[in-house]
Amino acid sequence: MRKHFPLIQKHPELAYLDNAATTQKPQVVIDALVHYYTQLNANIHRSPHRLGAEATAAYEGARELVRDFIGAAKMEEIVFTKGATEAVNLVAQSFVRPRLQAGDNVVISIMEHHANFVPWQVLCAEKGAELRIIPVDEAGELDLSQLDNLLDERTKMLAVVHISNTLGTINPIKNIIQKAHEKEIPILIDAAQSVAHYALDVQELDCDFLVFSGHKVYAPTGIGVLYAKENILENMKPYQYGGDMILSVTLEGTTFNRLPYRFEAGTPPIAEAIGLGKALEFLRGVGQEAIQAHIHQLLVHATAELSKIEGLRIVGQAAEKSGILSFTLDHAHPHDIATLLDQSHIAIRAGHHCTQPLMERFGISGTARASFAMYNTMEEVDRLVDAVLGVVKVFS
Numbered sequence: 001m002r003k004h005f006p007l008i009q010k011h012p013e014l015a016y017l018d019n020a021a022t023t024q025k026p027q028v029v030i031d032a033l034v035h036y037y038t039q040l041n042a043n044i045h046r047s048p049h050r051l052g053a054e055a056t057a058a059y060e061g062a063r064e065l066v067r068d069f070i071g072a073a074k075m076e077e078i079v080f081t082k083g084a085t086e087a088v089n090l091v092a093q094s095f096v097r098p099r100l101q102a103g104d105n106v107v108i109s110i111m112e113h114h115a116n117f118v119p120w121q122v123l124c125a126e127k128g129a130e131l132r133i134i135p136v137d138e139a140g141e142l143d144l145s146q147l148d149n150l151l152d153e154r155t156k157m158l159a160v161v162h163i164s165n166t167l168g169t170i171n172p173i174k175n176i177i178q179k180a181h182e183k184e185i186p187i188l189i190d191a192a193q194s195v196a197h198y199a200l201d202v203q204e205l206d207c208d209f210l211v212f213s214g215h216k217v218y219a220p221t222g223i224g225v226l227y228a229k230e231n232i233l234e235n236m237k238p239y240q241y242g243g244d245m246i247l248s249v250t251l252e253g254t255t256f257n258r259l260p261y262r263f264e265a266g267t268p269p270i271a272e273a274i275g276l277g278k279a280l281e282f283l284r285g286v287g288q289e290a291i292q293a294h295i296h297q298l299l300v301h302a303t304a305e306l307s308k309i310e311g312l313r314i315v316g317q318a319a320e321k322s323g324i325l326s327f328t329l330d331h332a333h334p335h336d337i338a339t340l341l342d343q344s345h346i347a348i349r350a351g352h353h354c355t356q357p358l359m360e361r362f363g364i365s366g367t368a369r370a371s372f373a374m375y376n377t378m379e380e381v382d383r384l385v386d387a388v389l390g391v392v393k394v395f396s
């Protein structure tokens with residue numbers, strides 16, 4: 001796999017283990033960007049010339065690739081955003097805000113990334129609604145026994161992450177979606193950490209909303225996806241207004257464009273969307289199951305070896321985990337761990353990982369986090385373990 005990633009090829013000394021933050025980009029994705037800017041560059045949906053038509057076809061082709069990749073029924077259900085964060089905000093502003101009243105509630109979990117936490121917290125505070133939190137146990141698994149009590153007739157949204165970017169926990173979303181729908185509560189799945197490595201089918205899952213970011217699935221930054229069921233999108237008002245999202249504008253008022261363009265105001269990230277389409281094709285070619293199996297092996301090996309180190313605590317020991325491994329070391333601050341590892345050309349993340357409420361739950365300020373992708377190797381895991389042993393020596 002490594003040969004497909006120019007940055008990895010160029011830096012053979014580097015063990016890039018910060019994939020939950022962002023993944024490296026394969027040559028085909030970089031080529032798609034270069035091709036767009038050197039061969040196709042034009043604005044879409046408006047320019048009546050050849051280039052405009054070709055750029056539009058490429059952009060809409062990318063939408064079709066996304067639709068197919070996540071198993072959506074219609075391209076009307078795929079809204080391009082600039083990332084998972086913007087997609088959650090869109091749902092909060094366009095779907096939940098008009099429906100949320102004082103005394104209502106929104107349910108999320110304690111392991112949400114701030115992107116799926118703060119929009120709900122702010123909205124609830126503004127409306128006098130309650131933000132209810134599904135707790136996690138010591139292993140980092142959601143305590144779903146609480147869910148039945150948390151969801152009631154005043155719940156206007158349940159928004160849950162599929163895979164925790166901090167703990168690596170894979171949540172049983174199918175079961176959670178069923179529970180929400182038993183009470184006719186809409187549900188949003190934050191799939192930012194799962195789309196790259198787990199085949200998702202939104203129709204089979206039956207979720208109402210699903211969000212993810214391109215840059216975590218080997219695609220460019222600045223592009224993301226909101227999937228929403230067509231009948232839901234039909235009844236949502238846009239929260240950003242401008243060009244491309246209208247059918248007609250007069251002095252008296254505006255008629256909005258059809259789906260999904262109504263939710264894509266202004267010139268979108270065209271090249272990035274095309275790059276996302278390429279990345280998904282690339283992922284399909286490699287096979288998500290194969291990637292998942294590979295990453296699982298890396299996780300198992302890293303967990304076994306790191307667990308042997310005295311004073312090292314793995315934060316997140318769920319039975320079902322993806323390739324994300326958070327840990328703390330006695331006497332060493334996570335930032336010191338990451339800085340020392342960087343001297344051995346090992347790139348990991350340190351800090352709260354945009355999950356501060358979760359950090360508080362575990363009584364820590366942050367963790368060091370290694371996260372794996374398709375191009376990582378067992379040898380890199382061994383280097384990680386050796387380097388962490390080196391850190392232990394420095395601080396003992």
Ligand code: PLP
Pocket residue numbers: 020021082083084085086113115116161163164165190192193213215
């Ligand atoms: N949700 C999860 C689980 C994430 O890991 C992240 C990013 O780390 C986000 C949402 C936000 O993604 P973005 O910053 O690309 O919008």
